[in-house]
Amino acid sequence: MTTLLLVDDEPIAIDYLADLICEQADVEAEVMKAYSGAEACRRMEDVRIDVLVTDIRMPGMSGIELAERVRARWPRCRVVFLTGHGDFGYAQTAIRQGGTDYVLKTEGDDTIFAAIRKALRDLAQELDREDILDRARAQLQEALPALRRDYLLQLAEGAADAGETRARRFEELAISLDAAGTVTLAFGRIDDWGPFASASARALLPFAIHNIAEECLSPSLRIATLAVSRDRFLWLAQARGTAGLPAAEDRTPRTLASEAEHVQQSCARLLKASISLAVASRPVSWTELPDRLERLKLQLAGSVGHAAELLMLAQDEERTERARTSREYSAESELRAGLRKLDLLESYLDNGEKEAAVLLFKSLTDAADALTGSARGESVRCELFATLSAFLLGYANKRQLSAPADSPFPSELVANLGAHADTGSGIRYLAKIGESLAEYNGRKQTERANDLIGTLHRYIHEFIGEELSLTRLSEIVHLSSFYLSRMYKQTTGQGLLEYITEVRIQRAKLLLKSTDLKIHEIASQIGFDSPAYFTRLFKRETSTTPQEYRES
Template sequence: MLRLLIVDDEPDIADGLHTLLQERFPFEFELYKAYSGKTALEWLRRGKFDIVMTDIRMPVLSGLELHKHIRSLWPRCKVVFLTGYSEFDYVYEAIHYDNTSYLLKTEDHETILETIGKLAEDIAGEQQIEGLMAKAMQQMEQTLPLLQNELLSELLYGEASDTLDRSDQFEELRIPLDPKRPVLLMMAKLMGGDFGTRQAGKAQLHAGMKVIDEQYGYSHLHMKYIFVDKDTMVWFIQPAASHPEEQSEEPASWSGILLAVREYAENAEAACLRSFDISLFCLLDRSPCEWEDIADRWAMLEHEYHRQSGERNGVVQVEFDETELSRTKMLRKTDLLGEYLATGQAEAFDSVWKRITAEPVRLESVYSALSLVFLRHIHRFNLQERLSARTDLSVLMQPSGVQLDPASWIDYYYRLAITIFELQQQDQAERRDRTIDLVKSYIHDHLGEDLSLVRLSEVVQWNPSYLSRAFKKVTGTNVLAYIHETKLKEAMKMLFQPDLKIHEISAALGFISPPHFTRFFKKASGHTPQDYRALEERCKK
């Protein structure tokens, strides 16, 4: 539903346009009106509007001045100036802006309705996915290096989603690597210089590293580097598809590649020293790894860097302790499980769970780590009583659980996770339903007041668009239709009371005038309020 604001310091004009548009577009627009530019600006600061119809000459804050605020607050908002023949020169300046047009106040109703209908169609066209995607692709061309850096950094730190197709991501971001083949990591620390303190120096360094990479890279290798912070770089390295060693995943077959990478690193170090007076200290992984193990290898490279003592320069090929590597992998994955439990990411949890339970590791370490993850979560969210009613939690406290058949306790933990996710979904649904009930109660109790989507969202502190979708999902109808239905029912009840005047009922239900109420009631019920009251009186007799 689009939001339209009518602004005119003559109430009759504003009210008339409001009634005209409400009758023609009862469900297409959420209509608002303001009798001054100042009041209109208050509305605009409370939420986004799609169309604003405004008089051009108003005291205190003119239409042109309001237009400047609109351009600043909501640049995509369509503005229609209402003007007289004598004011055309005055409005000429404003209509040169995008999304701005004008209507003469003498135009007939059909012309006004046609103009607003056309603007609604234009907005719908702009919102089409194809148009948005085309613009997004243009913007992505400019931000591609940043997006590449962001995705590869997320992979390094284990933050990338496991539920997305990584091949599609790499293709979309034009990352020259294959996520289905092993990759070799090399870390480099930049030592010395003041590149980290000057913005110009940073730009020069980034440009220089690009030149160095192009000059000393190899055609048979795909090497993609990123900066993870101001003085740390990481290279992701794979053989090109045409390279014979690409066919093998055995570490021994990578010996030639490792030699080439060492030579590349030495050349890059010498070039950095000559060009920027900066030394490179490179740590080269001993062998390639699968992409799902990237975060573990990166953690070990960082750990190894801090373990290095003495003069840090040159290229060092790292040999990892297998026990330490296995422990690092397990800790990181169990930490991820805890994070996914807390944030309700069931699919991501399932993906990491399958990797953990598929690895040949010591059962004691897995059991203990998982127990800690679940105990922390249960304590943090106070779930002990609710979970105890569904499952036996004593297994979490018993070290003897490691004596169980592995398949049994693995199944126990997985079912426990499913139960936790079910409770989360139940809680979310209950919170949503309570909020919608609050909105419905507010509507019933404030029928004569502001019931705009903006106001209702302020009452429950939700985003207006989210509230609109949630209301439709829970009730099966949209907010405006529910308000109309509620007002109609209340009007019928009030018409049973002969001492209440029509204008009193109209005011109590928030209609701008008795004629407006009459039109609404007749359209909804098929009778005028007077006829309906008379009909009810005859039925009583």
């Protein structure tokens, strides 16, 4: 919400101007008032000031001095000076010192509104300037290596992008690999850090290995090298000039294995460090990438002995898959892709997004059901139960969900697979618990929102005659004014300031019917400094003036 601060040592003038601004439908701003420079300084300490409209000549602190202080605190603030005829030269000096505009008080309301609208437009357009976009483009270029790594790692860990989407992302991130072709993997580890063993030097070695790999591999291969963890890395390679070549004729694996030996030797000679590598025996499609990566990890970890500088061409994955059906293969891949989305599940539960949680759990339970009937499938299903159990226990403990009586979390059943008839029943039970947590959090969020709105309504009714700005109300409930305004509208379907106006009009009707108070006294009691503005607003809302309403 944009904040407009009006400052003048004449209360009648500033109250009148504030009322008129509030009537302007195209001026979307919260209007605040101050009757001296000192009061304005106090207000600006805790509230961002976007536009300052101030008289130049005021006792104590001049408008120019006030503008300097406000812009020192809020540099983007636009300033409109209100001046008299005798202050023309003074105003020009103010403009040169950074003011946005100045208006002669005798020029009328329309001129003042035009200056305020111009200040608001300038403020809105500032973020659209070309230099902002240029800086963003430069920052994007600097971030491209990290963005490329993150995206390729997501693909390697199971993020499924359609071919067209993948091709578009490759182009956006300037990834030199073919998004439609096959890719050969090599998975490596650092065995001996050599002179890079100290904590301060460890960050350098992965970059040095990356540079050596790029230099050795890039003449014959298109290559992307990614750090997977502190001491693990992944290479993705495609042969140059082999687009459309059948996988059986693609010599990339042999080329990659041969060049990998060169990289090993260069690391030992130049860096005094040793690395081990497992190279896939055949290229795979991008959708097969996650499964092949897991198999390379297992084969490197299960290699014979513990010698450093191991280089192995991984077994033919086809032979290791003979005992598995395509249905089991697909189900396990789907299950592991779902497990990699548990960080999303945490946000679904926190935000009370039950539908999204249900879809994620359904993909996991469907995959688990498809793995029924084999020893390996049962082992993977047990892994799924254990992973979900640990996730849900950790989630509940961090958020202290086990203590409340209404919390949907029986820890003893979540942790114990033996408490269920079989593994499938246990997995489905955990899914139901996760769904109930999402529903529970959604209900609690609604209750908290309703409690907060109830607090606001009680405060508004009790202090209807006092300042009820968004800034003041946001302090009552400890939220930002922008978030409070949006949350209130989303929850009630009505703007907060509209509700305040509605309450004030209803209170005015009651006082007009049941008391002999004068119109200006009623206006003061319900929070209007200007009786004229109260009369205009009352007529706009009820199609009758306060006096006409009383007489009716």
